[in-house]
Amino acid sequence: MTQSATPKPLLEVKDLAITFSTPDGPVHAVRDANFTVMPGETVAIVGESGSGKSTSALAAIGLLAGNGKVSSGQILFDGEDIAQASEKRFVELRGNHIGMVPQDPMSNLNPVWKIGFQVKETLKANGLAGDNPNKRVAQVLADAGLPDPETRARQYPHEFSGGMRQRALIAIGLACRPRLLIADEPTSALDVTVQQQILDHLDTMTSELGTAVLLITHDLGLAAERAEKVVVMYKGRVVEYGPALEILRNPKHPYTQRLINSAPSLSAQRGDKHEAIVDEVIPGKAEPLLKVSNLTKVFDIRKGFGKKEKFTAVDNVSFEIPKGTTTAVVGESGSGKSTIAQMVLNLLDKTEGEIIFDGEQIGNLSEKHLFKYRRRVQPIFQDPYGSLDPMYSIFRTIEEPLRIHGIGNAASREKKVKELLDQVSMPASTMHRFPNELSGGQRQRIAIARALALQPEMIVCDEAVSALDVLVQAQVLELLDELQREMGLTYLFITHDLAVVRQIADNVCVMEHGKIVEQGTTDEIFDAPKSAYTRNLLAAIPGASLI
Amino acid sequence: MLSFTLKRIVQLIPVFIGATLLVYFLVFATPGNPIAALSGGKPMSPATEAALTAQYNLDKPFWVQYGLYLKNLVTLDLGTSFSGQEVRDLLARAFPVTARLAILALLIESVFGIIFGVIAGMRKGKLFDSTVLIASLLVIAVPTFVLGFLLQYVVGVKLEWAKPTVSGSATWGELILPALVLGLVSLAYVLRLTRTSIIENKTADYVRTATAKGLSRNRVVTVHILRNSLIPVVTYLGADLGALMGGAIVTEGIFNVPGVGHLLYQAIQKGETPTVVAVVGVLVIVFVIANLIVDMLYALLDPRIRYA
Numbered sequence: 001m002t003q004s005a006t007p008k009p010l011l012e013v014k015d016l017a018i019t020f021s022t023p024d025g026p027v028h029a030v031r032d033a034n035f036t037v038m039p040g041e042t043v044a045i046v047g048e049s050g051s052g053k054s055t056s057a058l059a060a061i062g063l064l065a066g067n068g069k070v071s072s073g074q075i076l077f078d079g080e081d082i083a084q085a086s087e088k089r090f091v092e093l094r095g096n097h098i099g100m101v102p103q104d105p106m107s108n109l110n111p112v113w114k115i116g117f118q119v120k121e122t123l124k125a126n127g128l129a130g131d132n133p134n135k136r137v138a139q140v141l142a143d144a145g146l147p148d149p150e151t152r153a154r155q156y157p158h159e160f161s162g163g164m165r166q167r168a169l170i171a172i173g174l175a176c177r178p179r180l181l182i183a184d185e186p187t188s189a190l191d192v193t194v195q196q197q198i199l200d201h202l203d204t205m206t207s208e209l210g211t212a213v214l215l216i217t218h219d220l221g222l223a224a225e226r227a228e229k230v231v232v233m234y235k236g237r238v239v240e241y242g243p244a245l246e247i248l249r250n251p252k253h254p255y256t257q258r259l260i261n262s263a264p265s266l267s268a269q270r271g272d273k274h275e276a277i278v279d280e281v282i283p284g285k286a287e288p289l290l291k292v293s294n295l296t297k298v299f300d301i302r303k304g305f306g307k308k309e310k311f312t313a314v315d316n317v318s319f320e321i322p323k324g325t326t327t328a329v330v331g332e333s334g335s336g337k338s339t340i341a342q343m344v345l346n347l348l349d350k351t352e353g354e355i356i357f358d359g360e361q362i363g364n365l366s367e368k369h370l371f372k373y374r375r376r377v378q379p380i381f382q383d384p385y386g387s388l389d390p391m392y393s394i395f396r397t398i399e400e401p402l403r404i405h406g407i408g409n410a411a412s413r414e415k416k417v418k419e420l421l422d423q424v425s426m427p428a429s430t431m432h433r434f435p436n437e438l439s440g441g442q443r444q445r446i447a448i449a450r451a452l453a454l455q456p457e458m459i460v461c462d463e464a465v466s467a468l469d470v471l472v473q474a475q476v477l478e479l480l481d482e483l484q485r486e487m488g489l490t491y492l493f494i495t496h497d498l499a500v501v502r503q504i505a506d507n508v509c510v511m512e513h514g515k516i517v518e519q520g521t522t523d524e525i526f527d528a529p530k531s532a533y534t535r536n537l538l539a540a541i542p543g544a545s546l547i
Numbered sequence: 548m549l550s551f552t553l554k555r556i557v558q559l560i561p562v563f564i565g566a567t568l569l570v571y572f573l574v575f576a577t578p579g580n581p582i583a584a585l586s587g588g589k590p591m592s593p594a595t596e597a598a599l600t601a602q603y604n605l606d607k608p609f610w611v612q613y614g615l616y617l618k619n620l621v622t623l624d625l626g627t628s629f630s631g632q633e634v635r636d637l638l639a640r641a642f643p644v645t646a647r648l649a650i651l652a653l654l655i656e657s658v659f660g661i662i663f664g665v666i667a668g669m670r671k672g673k674l675f676d677s678t679v680l681i682a683s684l685l686v687i688a689v690p691t692f693v694l695g696f697l698l699q700y701v702v703g704v705k706l707e708w709a710k711p712t713v714s715g716s717a718t719w720g721e722l723i724l725p726a727l728v729l730g731l732v733s734l735a736y737v738l739r740l741t742r743t744s745i746i747e748n749k750t751a752d753y754v755r756t757a758t759a760k761g762l763s764r765n766r767v768v769t770v771h772i773l774r775n776s777l778i779p780v781v782t783y784l785g786a787d788l789g790a791l792m793g794g795a796i797v798t799e800g801i802f803n804v805p806g807v808g809h810l811l812y813q814a815i816q817k818g819e820t821p822t823v824v825a826v827v828g829v830l831v832i833v834f835v836i837a838n839l840i841v842d843m844l845y846a847l848l849d850p851r852i853r854y855a
Contacts, residue, residue, distance in 0.1 A: 061759055063759060065750075087764065091761060091762075091763055091764070094758070094760065094761035095759075095760050095761025096761060100756070102755070103752075104752060107751065107752040107753065108752045108753050108755075109756070110754075110771050110775065111775075111849070111850070112774050112775055112850060113774075118757075121760070121762060121770070122760040122761065122762075125760060125761045125762045125763070125766070126761050156850045169756070172760060176761065
């Protein structure tokens with residue numbers, strides 16, 4: 001954070017407007033945006049998807065999608081207006097003056113080239129490869145915190161974990177020591193603990209190099225923790241701009257206030273409204289709806305040459321879900337939490353142990369019983385883009401389970417679909433539309449309506465809100481909460497996000513490497529975590545300590 | 548990789564036996580007496596006919612005929628044609644001609660198909676793209692024999708740029724025009740496949756990241772878009788090599804090329820089982836090996852694919 005006596009801004013965005021031309025006419029993605037980044041400073045742009053935050057930042061490195069254009073305003077980089085700069089000028093600037101760390105580490109490395117190659121070409125393109133480029137590559141990777149960089153450089157992206165890939169991308173972004181780094185949601189695809197390590201490392205590196213960072217994020221907590229200044233964007237406009245802590249403590253614009261209130265990482269625990277039903281069902285007295293005991297799943301992993309290795313994904317797990325309550329299973333990727341969900345849904349065979357639903361063993365059900373069981377337990381999956389058939393209308397999607405289970409006739413089913421849409425607060429006219437016409441939050445509502453169609457007793461939510469923006473996420477969680485109160489639903493809630501758990505769950509199981517390391521009521525886990533792992537997870541929630 | 552290759556080569560045996568058995572049966576079941584056809588419909592003494600039938604084993608049941616064929620195959624004896632020539636010699640003469648023709652066609656379709664496909668994909672919606680798309684559709688829609696005669700007439704007869712027919716020796720130079728005709732339809736498919744693949748890949752996240760690293764436009768296209776886009780194209784080209792070898796009948800007919808297609812056509816007409824089965828057997832082997840090469844190229848292009 002070095003600042004000269006006469007500070008001259010490194011990046012100055014003045015009255016920026018960006019327009020996308022579409023077949024339906026121009027779309028104004030950004031209007032009248034103004035903000036400044038000083039040398040060495042970190043500025044965060046916060047907003048939900050479609051707010052124009054990424055678009056504004058991408059304009060500064062000349063990477064707007066083909067139909068996007070800066071329609072007016074200036075982007076001054078070190079005094080030079082690059083808003084309308086030529087592609088040739090941008091090729092000069094990119095890499096060694098303005099670097100970028102993109103969002104999704106899974107899709108941003110070319111799968112067919114070795115990591116070292118992808119770093120080396122960056123150095124070469126900017127004339128920084130030197131006499132011994134391989135040594136430089138190893139150095140750059142080591143700086144980004146990758147152990148054993150010589151070996152790593154010879155590997156392909158698919159041999160890296162998500163965290164390692166993001167480190168490689170950080171290495172690429174900072175390889176040519178740019179003065180400005182655009183970090184577009186650099187950690188949103190990663191687990192919280194990995195996220196924390198990566199952001200810490202990024203902080204250290206950029207402050208050593210004196211690099212200014214333009215951090216784009218949807219997470220206000222994270223922005224407040226990492227940035228000196230925050231720019232809040234909403235529907236293409238900058239609605240609030242100022243020092244991070246000030247905005248967090250004293251938000252002026254209603255949107256910022258809503259954002260702070262609905263951010264799970266910053267808000268309080270489950271609402272009081274919910275207490276009533278929990279009191280009715282006192283755990284211990286009521287028979288649990290789902291009882292999982294000593295559940296184990298072992299996968300055979302092929303090692304080549306006909307050899308196999310055993311991998312225990314779920315290891316001797318036991319828990320109970322009392323009727324009408326929510327139990328969250330929390331853990332990082334690879335902890336085995338989704339494997340549990342799949343076994344409970346009977347989509348995957350268990351290796352050992354018991355799953356008892358309403359007094360009945362699951363796992364050796366006959367075809368007929370399984371069909372009945374499917375009616376009583378329904379899933380909601382993570383990706384509302386992938387889990388709805390794009391060729392099915394919304395009506396057909398919701399009606400299908402009713403038809404399969406032979407419920408009612410055509411007229412009564414149509415009435416039921418209308419009711420269900422009403423329950424998830426979607427207009428009945430949605431029936432005739434198709435998934436691609438709906439937003440992520442709307443699609444997830446459809447997925448919920450589909451799950452509710454058969455009036456199940458339990459719903460398994462596998463990362464059901466992870467793909468959604470905070471505001472939408474809050475709405476969907478609220479909807480799930482309401483439905484639980486109205487219908488006495490039981491939820492098994494699989495998530496990696498502890499902050500969400502606090503909002504929705506009554507009981508929590510924390511998983512690590514296939515084992516449950518801690519379980520208890522939500523308050524117990526949050527207020528008095530016993531295991532070190534849980535404490536780490538809690539500490540890694542961004543912004544938790546700020547309010 | 549080695550064990551994978553060996554496994555695939557071992558797989559050749561059942562595929563080969565299955566294919567030849569099927570073809571052998573089909574020719575066996577074809578109505579009409581090949582011996583009678585041999586004499587051109589003229590009356591033949593019963594003794595001669597019986598002798599000829601016995602000579603070609605046509606008096607024996609199907610399984611015995613096929614068994615004898617397989618037995619001779621082990622000693623590389625592919626049998627004799629009705630005109631008394633060794634099938635082995637016929638193949639040895641025809642196969643290199645068709646191989647040259649197919650390789651030329653493959654070269655033409657891959658080089659031009661990929662180059663035009665890349666340009667069209669990168670300039671989606673522009674004039675070049677639209678022109679090339681319409682032209683490729685035309686080529687796909689018009690039957691090969693029409694295109695063949697048209698090119699033969701225009702290039703060979705009117706413009707006299709190339710000889711309209713091929714001589715007995717069928718040199719590389721003479722085969723360029725037939726190869727163009729043979730490869731033209733596939734060229735159109737390769738072009739369209741490349742174009743689609745390029746369009747899909749050019750908006751990929753890693754392409755944007757590559758641009759953000761400061762790479763030049765040319766490098767982004769050749770290093771990051773092209774290699775990834777070639778994966779489906781290579782699959783098509785490999786499968787097409789087999790089709791080109793076997794599908795050259797029409798083209799070989801138009802340009803009078805003394806190749807495998809020509810040989811096969813005549814043999815089918817005469818009901819000459821040994822020749823038909825031998826040609827099909829060779830084509831099956833070519834097909835399987837081409838597929839094996841494709842699978843290996845696949846692993847080379849995409850490191851995520853590993854064969855165990």
